[in-house]
């Protein structure tokens with residue numbers, strides 16, 4: 102019998118510990134995953150003085166259960182012994198242990214703890230929530246196997262040292278189902294304390310199929326060593342009686358802790374070095390082969406020895422990612438995004454990318470001067486975005502969900518898959534993934550923008566899964582996330598999947614410290630809202646610029662010809678009139694004329710401006726000390742000039758302050774070159790022009806009066822004319838009132854609100870358009886009244902007020918080169 106046992110279970114499978122302790126544990130020896138494997142459970146002693154190893158089959162065959170739980174030392178030793186033998190004989194990393202211990206708080210698993218960070222064993226769970234997660238994970242492996250998405254999985258050993266309190270019938274039924282279906286998918290059970298002692302579960306406790314059952318004798322053998330009875334193994338019998346092995350089996354001592362410790366450390370080290378990861382590992386050889394009908398899935402790196410596959414689907418529609426700065430968050434997001442972009446074509450996946458921090462996160466997706474390629478899935482990319490831009494993107498997503506909802510109703514279908522089927526011939530309906538890096542910035546300030554952002558995010562988080570709209574929110578700021586989780590837990594309730602990189606424990610439960618000292622390149626993935634027992638540790642590769650760029654070129658070359666690049670918003674970029682698509686398309690005699698001011702901070706950066714026509718109020722006041730004020734008047738002048746045949750309008754340029762001189766010269770030169778009527782006025786000329794325009798009959802052609810530094814003429818306008826009782830301001834007010842009807846328009850840059858009010862008095866209501874470059878919201882209230890004016894000036898931004906439509910809009914003003922820093926002057 103001993104000779105047979107040595108053949109069936111050589112070395113670490115069957116030798117006693119005393120013999121093995123001489124060897125250094127050598128992982129990798131012996132068994133093949135999937136093949137039948139026999140393991141020693143103790144020493145059979147049929148009659149005094151006769152003994153041989155007692156072996157039972159486990160991997161490749163079935164399961165093992167023991168009547169008593171691991172509070173019995175012999176049972177604890179058995180659990181430890183079997184795990185140790187299994188770890189030693191299967192290839193390094195080919196075995197993962199899911200540890201459950203409702204009996205002794207995980208003590209039998211303690212010597213194996215070095216396996217946990219390497220992903221080879223889960224942190225032991227002790228309660229029924231944790232147990233459910235374990236069952237979920239084991240069932241998931243069976244499902245993947247049955248769906249043929251994973252044919253050669255790693256061996257999964259569900260090691261239960263005792264069922265947790267509260268284990269109910271449903272749980273036991275799930276265990277029984279796993280016993281039935283597990284072995285084919287390499288899921289094996291080692292269950293101590295089965296059947297469970299609790300009365301409720303004991304009623305018709307199902308038998309575990311394919312299981313060798315051991316019972317612990319009440320009394321030890323004559324030498325005091327506890328003894329087991331071993332039932333018949335699956336599909337085999339020990340003897341004709343069918344009552345199991347006809348011999349008591351003396352329990353083994355536990356494996357020596359040093360041996361176990363060393364084995365586990367070696368395994369962990371070997372697994373991590375075997376699995377050196379590069380970016381190429383997360384990219385499939387063939388691009389764009391997947392369908393996103395039921396969700397998005399990509400390899401982000403490794404989990405133990407296997408691929409770490411993460412999905413955005415009905416079960417985990419949105420992810421919350423945390424990590425301190427420098428923890429590799431950007432790299433992780435690049436792995437995910439490029440991994441997805443490589444698997445799904447732009448018909449299957451569209452990307453909306455938003456970044457609120459100073460940095461380069463998403464520049465890899467957009468064309469630059471050096472590299473004109475882009476990732477064809479990217480629809481909008483915001484780099485160093487404004488919160489208002491973020492809001493606009495969220496609003497756009499909600500609109501898209503509404504469009505999809507309407508389309509579903511119209512097509513009479515109830516889900517995205519059916520809609521895609523029904524609309525096969527029409528434009529594709531890709532899943533939309535929105536990634537917001539440093540999303541907490543959206544909520545800073547506790548103002549209207551933050552409130553609205555929270556409401557929109559909540560709506561997307563709640564309804565997104567039904568319409569194929571997914572969110573990945575990333576943040577480095579634990580406080581930010583904390584505050585939010587506190588404030589709007591309903592939002593984060595939708596984010597069951599938490600991913601924590603180093604220092605990103607804010608996305609996990611507060612008692613879950615797994616992310617506190619994670620090395621770079623690793624992350625905790627937790628699909629149970631961050632609870633302690635659901636941690637999985639994955640490793641992700643570094644994304645080097647060269648490899649990324651090769652992949653981007655490949656993806657770009659596969660795009661549909663003529664496809665537009667993504668709408669890019671770069672927060673710090675200056676905007677030039679000369680590069681504005683709307684400006685470039687202006688016609689010389691349009692039906693309506695528009696004055697262009699800048700680009701609105703909205704999706705697609707639409708050109709901001711207003712109509713210049715006979716409607717009352719068709720004037721503009723630009724406010725603030727910044728010389729950007731002059732630039733904006735320049736943009737208005739040149740955009741209007743582009744909408745006139747030469748000689749069909751008169752441009753009056755009042756150069757009233759020296760800081761605007763160079764801009765006035767430039768405008769003059771361009772009007773000259775374009776053959777437009779124009780005149781440059783000094784301060785007196787300005788007053789005369791105002792007087793003339795107020796008195797004049799209807800001029801045949803439009804007259805545009807530009808006042809560069811209008812406040813400089815305030816005192817002069819306040820004086821009476823030498824030969825009349827009227828003052829200049831009376832005429833200015835008359836022009837504001839009656840001008841538009843006669844095609845006379847005033848575009849003035851006042852450096853302060855007070856001067857403007859002195860100039861225009863009650864005619865302030867006649868100025869329909871106001872652009873504040875660097876005047877605070879409070880100071881504007883006397884001019885624009887009812888608006889919510891919590892606005893403080895920002896570099897490279899201006900706030901436009903359209904008083905007719907009672908609307909305000911944040912814009913990036915058109916400036917001349919190099920003005921960036923001047924906005925706040």
Ligand SMILES: Nc1ncnc2c1ncn2[C@@H]1O[C@H](COP(=O)(O)OP(=O)(O)OP(=O)(O)O)[C@@H](O)[C@H]1O
Pocket residue numbers: 424425426427428429430431432433460577621622623641642643644
């Ligand atoms: N898997 C990895 N293996 C090796 N190095 C990595 C890995 N992931 C990231 N790094 C390196 O770590 C550094 C920081 O990464 P990354 O820029 O992604 O951090 P971050 O969390 O986005 O930081 P920040 O928020 O400050 O931008 C980079 O130099 C990157 O190359």
